[in-house]
Amino acid sequence: MPEPSGISRKSLLKAAALAVPAPLLMAGAARAMTGDRLEPTPFCDDGDDPTPPQIEGPYFKPSSPQRGSLLEPGMAGTRLTVTGYVFGTGCQPLGNVLLDFWQADDNGAYDNAGFRLRGHQYTNAQGAFTLTTIVPGLYPGRTRHIHVKAQAPNRPVLTTQLYFPNEPRNTTDTLFDPRLLMTVRPVGSAKEASFDFVLSVAPSPGTPSPSGSSRPPQPGGTWAPDIAYAIGAQVTYAGVTYRCLQGHTSMAGWEPPNVPALWQRV
Numbered sequence: 477m478p479e480p481s482g483i484s485r486k487s488l489l490k491a492a493a494l495a496v497p498a499p500l501l502m503a504g505a506a507r508a509m510t511g512d513r514l515e516p517t518p519f520c521d522d523g524d525d526p527t528p529p530q531i532e533g534p535y536f537k538p539s540s541p542q543r544g545s546l547l548e549p550g551m552a553g554t555r556l557t558v559t560g561y562v563f564g565t566g567c568q569p570l571g572n573v574l575l576d577f578w579q580a581d582d583n584g585a586y587d588n589a590g591f592r593l594r595g596h597q598y599t600n601a602q603g604a605f606t607l608t609t610i611v612p613g614l615y616p617g618r619t620r621h622i623h624v625k626a627q628a629p630n631r632p633v634l635t636t637q638l639y640f641p642n643e644p645r646n647t648t649d650t651l652f653d654p655r656l657l658m659t660v661r662p663v664g665s666a667k668e669a670s671f672d673f674v675l676s677v678a679p680s681p682g683t684p685s686p687s688g689s690s691r692p693p694q695p696g697g698t699w700a701p702d703i704a705y706a707i708g709a710q711v712t713y714a715g716v717t718y719r720c721l722q723g724h725t726s727m728a729g730w731e732p733p734n735v736p737a738l739w740q741r742v
């Protein structure tokens with residue numbers, strides 16, 4: 477599959493999520509799931525780090541029901557569909573990964589008595605998942621977020637949280653991490669989001685290395701840590717130009733190719 481060098485499949489998927497109208501994205505996702513468009517061994521040469529962990533918080537409950545949709549009749553809130561993939565560190569899609577989501581309701585409350593807005597599911601053979609839910613409400617002390625535990629078969633559990641772009645509290649919530657930002661778009665009165673997980677699962681021995689995976693990183697450019705970048709700012713990194721999508725102060729680990737929610741390749 478022809479791809480520009482230096483762009484991982486993960487980045488391409490995120491770029492597609494930013495650039496392609498929703499119906500086309502959905503069609504693309506459908507093709508990906510049937511294997512017509514994306515190869516099972518993706519290109520991946522930008523050294524993506526595993527998705528960072530976050531604290532579990534006080535509201536996790538085990539034994540959630542298995543379901544991809546957390547919607548219930550009469551549930552208040554903006555409808556939200558989150559789609560994405562789970563990859564290993566070799567960018568290999570990971571199937572049968574347990575994803576256990578829990579979140580606050582439209583009023584910012586967790587259901588600690590039952591399992592409202594809690595559910596687990598498994599990625600398909602292509603590593604894909606779809607969560608149908610509502611946009612979680614805010615509660616004191618936190619920015620908007622969705623909790624999730626992700627576990628590949630016979631591997632440790634990753635506990636983390638997913639965030640929404642352009643939330644005022646993202647700048648004050650000390651737990652907020654832009655590497656965990658979803659891309660979110662409005663679709664009518666609803667929203668569609670995407671996020672790809674990378675779990676610390678190495679490719680199986682004998683799995684062909686993705687093209688270019690042995691190429692050493694090529695940092696360098698105008699991007700630097702500890703800089704306050706504003707929306708629209710342009711930098712170069714490893715020979716590629718990026719535009720800032722959201723104001724932030726840069727730091728090591730948030731290099732433009734690692735944080736597509738902050739930097740768009742131009």
Ligand SMILES: [Fe+2]
Binds near residue numbers: 623
């Ligand atoms: Fe929470």
